[in-house]
Amino acid sequence: xAGVTQTxxxxxxxxxQSMTLQCTQDMNHNYMYWYRQDPGMxxxxxxxxxxxxxxxxxxxxxxxxxxxxxxxxxxxxxxxAAPSQTSVYFCASRPVGAxxxxxxxxxxxxxxxxxxx
Amino acid sequence: EDQVTQSPEALRLQxxxxxxxxCSYTVSGLRGLFWYRQDPGKxxxxxFTLYxxxxxxxxxxxxxxxxxxxxFLHITAPKPEDSATYLCAVHRQTGANxxxxxxxxxxxxxx
Numbered sequence: 001x002a003g004v005t006q007t008x009x010x011x012x013x014x015x016x017q018s019m020t021l022q023c024t025q026d027m028n029h030n031y032m033y034w035y036r037q038d039p040g041m042x043x044x045x046x047x048x049x050x051x052x053x054x055x056x057x058x059x060x061x062x063x064x065x066x067x068x069x070x071x072x073x074x075x076x077x078x079x080x081a082a083p084s085q086t087s088v089y090f091c092a093s094r095p096v097g098a099x100x101x102x103x104x105x106x107x108x109x110x111x112x113x114x115x116x117x
Numbered sequence: 118e119d120q121v122t123q124s125p126e127a128l129r130l131q132x133x134x135x136x137x138x139x140c141s142y143t144v145s146g147l148r149g150l151f152w153y154r155q156d157p158g159k160x161x162x163x164x165f166t167l168y169x170x171x172x173x174x175x176x177x178x179x180x181x182x183x184x185x186x187x188x189f190l191h192i193t194a195p196k197p198e199d200s201a202t203y204l205c206a207v208h209r210q211t212g213a214n215x216x217x218x219x220x221x222x223x224x225x226x227x228x
Contacts (some may be wrong), residue, residue, distance in 0.1 A: 004160070042121065042218035043161075043204070090160050103149040103168065103208060106216075108160030 002026050006091050006109035013081040013116045021076040021112050023091030031094050032074040033106065034058075034066065036087040043090065049074055050096070081116045088113050119144040121207050123219035130195055130226050138190040138222045140205030148215075150188050152181050153204040155221070161204055164190075195226045 007022045025032065030051045035043040045058030049068040063085055065077040074093075078085060092106040122141045130136055142150070149168050153161035165174040167183040174181045178199065180191045190203055205219040 040220060042220045043206075045216070092160070103166055105151060105153075105163035105166060106161070108162070110158070110160045 004091055004093055004107050004109035006089075006112050008112060009110070010113045011115070013078075013114065015081060015083065015116060017081050018077070018079050019081070019114075021078070021089055021091075021114075023074045023076065023109060024072050025074075025091075025093040025107070026072065027093060027095070027107065028071060029093035029095045029107070030071065031096050032068065033092045034064070034074070034076045035090045035092065036060065037090060037111075038087050046076065046089075078114075083116050086114060086116045119207075119209060119217055121205060121217045121219040123203075123205050123222050125222060126220070127223040128225070130192075130224070132196060132226055132228050133194045135191070135193045135195070137192070138203055138224070140188040140190070140219055141186060142188070142205075142207045142217075143186075144207050144209040144217070146210030148208040148210055150183055151206040151208065151216075152188070152190055153206065155202045155204055164203075192224070195224075197226045197228050200224055200226045 004025045033048045034046040037043050044060045046064050047066040049055045052071050055066050068074050089112045091109045094104045094106050120143050124139045149166050152164040155161045165181040170185045172183050178193050182189050202221040202223045204221045207217050209215045
């Protein structure tokens with residue numbers, strides 16, 4: 001069981017470039033999330049998905065897009081990268097369906113550190 | 118407005134010196150409170166879930182407690198390997214986007 005796998009680990013982008021951050025999980029979790037973590041700030045939710053084909057905006061969605069075509073994969077797309085998108089991005093998943101599963105903990109990947117210059 | 122505040126921001130302890138980390142919260146309809154540990158360059162790792170005031174959970178040198186307004190993470194006789202950032206998150210009742218994270222406490226345990 002690899003858990004949640006994120007690629008790449010590091011990336012440097014120039015302003016205006018685009019890229020996709022990859023996230024895949026092998027735990028058959030239906031809920032998946034993208035967070036960004038900035039120094040001195042709590043994790044902020046960008047987008048989330050409750051299942052294949054269903055996505056919704058989080059707290060800070062501007063400048064990002066997602067898709068969820070399979071249970072396993074939840075890529076995050078950055079179009080026209082800006083310096084404000086310099087951050088560490090975490091993908092997470094959790095199972096929902098059993099008793100009190102609304103409180104099932106998040107399983108996080110190890111993040112992608114993105115710098116936009 | 119729903120808020121989660123962790124204190125202190127940073128804490129340095131000598132090995133064996135016990136202490137507590139605080140997570141204060143104001144949310145409408147608490148469903149649960151989570152503690153996570155985050156090592157540098159890694160994603161947060163789940164430690165505990167607390168559901169209601171008075172509940173306590175323990176794991177090795179860590180004990181988490183919950184009241185109606187705050188949670189404490191007590192660290193007894195810490196070791197250098199306990200050095201990490203400890204994150205608190207609260208789960209409120211409304212909506213699927215309903216998990217709020219604190220900014221964390223960075224713990225350093227000195228041998």
